[in-house]
Amino acid sequence: MKTSTGLGPRGATLEDIYLLRSLLPPEVGIKASGGISSARFAWDLINAGASRIGTSSAEKIILESIDLDL
Numbered sequence: 001m002k003t004s005t006g007l008g009p010r011g012a013t014l015e016d017i018y019l020l021r022s023l024l025p026p027e028v029g030i031k032a033s034g035g036i037s038s039a040r041f042a043w044d045l046i047n048a049g050a051s052r053i054g055t056s057s058a059e060k061i062i063l064e065s066i067d068l069d070l
Contacts, residue, residue, distance in 0.1 A: 011035025
């Protein structure tokens with residue numbers, strides 16, 4: 001299941017992920033996309049139940065993750 005295309009007026013929110021995770025069976029993955037540009041937000045989405053992150057900021061997120069020791 002995908003939260004958004006990343007091209008709309010808003011991207012994924014933690015509330016979106018919590019809602020989808022509560023409604024979908026565990027074997028269905030959730031891709032959070034749109035507006036994800038920080039390591040903290042990416043990890044918050046993963047902790048909320050996202051199994052994939054769609055972002056054009058992957059390099060920035062990876063470097064921040066190293067710096068934050070996430």
